[in-house]
Amino acid sequence: MSELLSVQHLTKSFQTSSQQPVCILNDISFSLQAGESMAVCGESGSGKSTLLFVLGGLLPLDKGHIFFQQQPIVYNHLVASSEIGYVFQHYQLIEELNVEENIYLPSRIQQKTVDRHFFNKIVDLLKIASLLQRQTTHLSGGECQRIAIARTLLTQPKLILADEPTGSLDEATGMRVMDLFFYVCQTLGTSFILVTHNAVFAEKTNKVFYLKRGKMSDEKD
Amino acid sequence: MQSWVVALAFKYLFPKGRWGTFFTWVSIVGVSAGVALLTVVLSIMNGFDKNIAEKLVQVNGSVKVLSNQPIRDYKGWLKMIQETSHVDAVTPFIHGVALVQKGNHVAFPKCLGVDPASAHHVFPLDKFSTQKDCVQLKKDAWVSPQIARDLNLAVGETFDLYSPLSLESIKNDEIILPQEVCVENIFQTGWGEVDRDTVIFPLEYLQEAYGLEGCIHGFSLKVDKEHIEEVCKALNAQLPTKLRSYAWYELNEDFLYVLKMEKSMCFFVLLFVIAIAAFSMSSGLTFSVVRKQREISLLRSWGASRKAIVQLFCLQSVILSFLGVCMGLGVAGILLYYRNEIVHVLTGWFIPKNALWNFYNVEKLPMAFSGTDVGATVVLTFVITFFAGLLPAFKAAKIPVMKGLRRE
Ligand SMILES: Nc1ncnc2c1ncn2[C@@H]1O[C@H](COP(=O)(O)OP(=O)(O)OP(=O)(O)O)[C@@H](O)[C@H]1O
Ligand SMILES: [Mg+2]
Numbered sequence: 001m002s003e004l005l006s007v008q009h010l011t012k013s014f015q016t017s018s019q020q021p022v023c024i025l026n027d028i029s030f031s032l033q034a035g036e037s038m039a040v041c042g043e044s045g046s047g048k049s050t051l052l053f054v055l056g057g058l059l060p061l062d063k064g065h066i067f068f069q070q071q072p073i074v075y076n077h078l079v080a081s082s083e084i085g086y087v088f089q090h091y092q093l094i095e096e097l098n099v100e101e102n103i104y105l106p107s108r109i110q111q112k113t114v115d116r117h118f119f120n121k122i123v124d125l126l127k128i129a130s131l132l133q134r135q136t137t138h139l140s141g142g143e144c145q146r147i148a149i150a151r152t153l154l155t156q157p158k159l160i161l162a163d164e165p166t167g168s169l170d171e172a173t174g175m176r177v178m179d180l181f182f183y184v185c186q187t188l189g190t191s192f193i194l195v196t197h198n199a200v201f202a203e204k205t206n207k208v209f210y211l212k213r214g215k216m217s218d219e220k221d
Numbered sequence: 222m223q224s225w226v227v228a229l230a231f232k233y234l235f236p237k238g239r240w241g242t243f244f245t246w247v248s249i250v251g252v253s254a255g256v257a258l259l260t261v262v263l264s265i266m267n268g269f270d271k272n273i274a275e276k277l278v279q280v281n282g283s284v285k286v287l288s289n290q291p292i293r294d295y296k297g298w299l300k301m302i303q304e305t306s307h308v309d310a311v312t313p314f315i316h317g318v319a320l321v322q323k324g325n326h327v328a329f330p331k332c333l334g335v336d337p338a339s340a341h342h343v344f345p346l347d348k349f350s351t352q353k354d355c356v357q358l359k360k361d362a363w364v365s366p367q368i369a370r371d372l373n374l375a376v377g378e379t380f381d382l383y384s385p386l387s388l389e390s391i392k393n394d395e396i397i398l399p400q401e402v403c404v405e406n407i408f409q410t411g412w413g414e415v416d417r418d419t420v421i422f423p424l425e426y427l428q429e430a431y432g433l434e435g436c437i438h439g440f441s442l443k444v445d446k447e448h449i450e451e452v453c454k455a456l457n458a459q460l461p462t463k464l465r466s467y468a469w470y471e472l473n474e475d476f477l478y479v480l481k482m483e484k485s486m487c488f489f490v491l492l493f494v495i496a497i498a499a500f501s502m503s504s505g506l507t508f509s510v511v512r513k514q515r516e517i518s519l520l521r522s523w524g525a526s527r528k529a530i531v532q533l534f535c536l537q538s539v540i541l542s543f544l545g546v547c548m549g550l551g552v553a554g555i556l557l558y559y560r561n562e563i564v565h566v567l568t569g570w571f572i573p574k575n576a577l578w579n580f581y582n583v584e585k586l587p588m589a590f591s592g593t594d595v596g597a598t599v600v601l602t603f604v605i606t607f608f609a610g611l612l613p614a615f616k617a618a619k620i621p622v623m624k625g626l627r628r629e
Contacts, residue, residue: 049627058522058622082524088626092515096236097229106523108225135237155523163626 003070004159004191005032005055010064012047012054024050026214027064032191034158037182039194039202041220042211048195051211052161055193056084069158082110085157087181089167091148093136100132103151110155119154125184126150142173149181153188160185160192166201174198222532230536233509244505245541251498252545253552256602259491260553263594265560266484268587273480276412278469282312282343282441283449286456286466291436298464302440305455307448310342313437315427320383321420322399323372330368330418334427335441343443349408352376361405363421369407379403384430400430442466488597495602499609502541506534506613514620521622531614538610539603546599560586 012025024047032038040048053059055066060075067073068083085106093102103123107114123129126146131139139147145165152160165181166174178201185192194205202208209216234245241249286302295313302311315334320327337358340346347356349363364374372380381399390397402422410416428434444452449468456466470477510517517530556563564586 053623053626056522058626086522086626090515090626092519094229094232094516096232098237101228101232105225105229108228109223109520109523109525109529111223 002034003031004034004036004068006065006067007031007055008065008067010051010054010066011062012050012059013062023214025054025211028214028216029064030209030216032159032193035189035191036207037185037192037194037205039196039205039208040211040216041196041199041202041208046211047214048211049163052086052163052193052195056086056161082112082155083158085152085155085160087145087149087152087160087162087165089164091141091144093139093144093147095136097136098132099128099134099136099139099147102136102147103132103154106151106155112155114154118156122150122153122184125187126180140173141169142177145169145177146180149177149184153184153190156188158191160190162192162194164195164197166196166198175200178204222536223529226529226532226536230533230540233533234537234540244509248498248502248505248541249545249548251501252495252542252602252606253547253549255491255495255498256546256549256598257552257556258494259488259598260550260595261556261560262487262491263484263598264553264557264588264590265586266487267589267591267594270480270484271589272587274470274477276410277473279345279348280410280412280415281469281472283444283446283469284308284442284452284456284466285469285472286440286442286460286464288439288464290463291433291438292464293436295437295440298460299440301459302442302456305452305459307452308442308444310339310443311440312336312339312343313424313440315424315431315433315436315438317385317427317431319385319420319430321368321372321380321402322383323374323378323380326372328368328371328418330365330420332420332422332427332430334422334424336424343441346408349410351407351409355406358421358423359405360423360426361403362426363406363408364404365416365419366407366409367417368420369404374404374407376404376407382430384432386430386432400426402426488594492601492605495605498545499542499602499606502538502606503609503612506537506610507616510534510613510617510620513617514624515626517617517620518622518624518626521620522626527618530618530620531611534614534617535607535610538606538614542603542606542610545606546602549602550595550599557588557590560588 008029010025010028011023013021013023015021028051030038040051042048050059054061055073057073057075065072093099094105097105103119104114120129123132126149128143128146128150131143131147136144136147149165162181166178169177178198182204184190192205194201196202207218209218210220235241286298292298299311299313302308313336317332318329319332320329322328335344335358337360341357346358346363350356351366364372368374374380379401382402383399387397387399408421422430424437428436442452453466453468460466520530520533521527
């Protein structure tokens, strides 16, 4: 297994209006092998989302290094964007496009040619084949999130950063969506880092980290 | 520009399964109203301007040779002018004022003396004539309709002509009796100023009345539109300094300037309609940018560049203005095609029939299509709407990638 992501001494603080800068991520180091999955848990406000954004190059870091496939990740230099995919709590489908067009859009933006077989495979795995020609306005939350996952997977990212993908779904639906997500990532061999409050989901990943007061540990304490 | 930008811009304006959004149509209709209004108004103004130009040429000739004093021995000059290339016809003329009287009706018209032998080559007298059988000036007077009305004159009747010369002779205790003049024809040029108070006489008639035997005041020339400038130049090179040639548009410079000014003002004012349409389009797009912040962040997170986002929103304004321009030109075409019917219906409601036509002296609403005007309208519409679209586009591009992705 080759190393996919390597995080060394990552430090990130936010300048709040008057006071001292608040250190959200303090000297964090970890690494992720290709095909490996990881869960990040922690209280609200502990910096889980911030960590994902820094990893994806959407936020600048203060100190430390992030290497993705041996290449440093530079803030706002969205070269990594075609190799790293996101799944957010807000699935944010584009209502003017139908389901199929929504799924294709990120791949089109990244100018990736999509194999129709691969498309069908993902659509089948996520059980959205019957929705393809529908408009997105009247879909259920679970359907929307499955479509959002499909559009991310279609770009064939090496790593998916998922920030509470079930955050706006009820428990049963969330469970079904996550089961599919785990299954598809396993089938395709895609690595992912999952931010979640749900211990059940966290347990299904290869390793679980807890973020607390800027530090990461594998102990829940 | 990447293909997804084009596809998404169209989808934003015309989502699947819908005939475009409300915003789309408001924008298109706004722009098209502006374009249609500008095109229609300018075309009709051009039509009137063209009519006026035609009339000015008809009643003055396209070129006039004038002097500040009576021209003696004009036959030589006449020959010279005739032989200048591109001069189709020349006629000498004399002009002045006189007192005319019939019974107890008196008028003080402008008098124009022209050479009966050549006048009809320069002035379309046959078109001016109201008598079918009388198409050339012979030996008596042609009076304008207003004078005929004022003096209660009909063709074949007579009136008295008191020239300035007869007033002069009163000073010397001589009495020169007024000349009795027969009305040969009543003419109508369609040019209000002339139709109001003009009497046309044979040249010699007026020469005698003014005591200007053998003299004239100038020449009227008929010249092709394309050669007017050339002819003026050639004539001015050969004529002595006391004789100068002037093109019709030089003689009516001030009047034509006012017309041009009027048109420019109209253009400028109507351009505001387009500016307002562009403004509403801009605010509509800004609203859509604000509504789609999260979506724009998402596009950026997938690797869409700032440039692509700018293009996405600029393209929407370009599409809207393109459709607006097309629709506006179409509507303008229809309105112009049925302009007479439309005006007849409208005037039927508001104005007694024919008042308008009599006032403007036209049977039909004139119209002249000017490529330059339409081109200017289209180009300016595109420029204005493009700049209006830049505002929301840059606003969209400034949205940080993070903005929409944070959980709220
Ligand atoms: N741009 C910013 N400026 C200042 N403070 C910020 C900024 N972004 C985040 N923070 C702060 O950083 C802390 C961590 O935020 P983050 O969104 O990463 O938390 P989280 O662990 O994802 O929480 P949740 O589980 O509620 O999503 C919070 O206290 C937040 O207020
Ligand atoms: Mg979060």
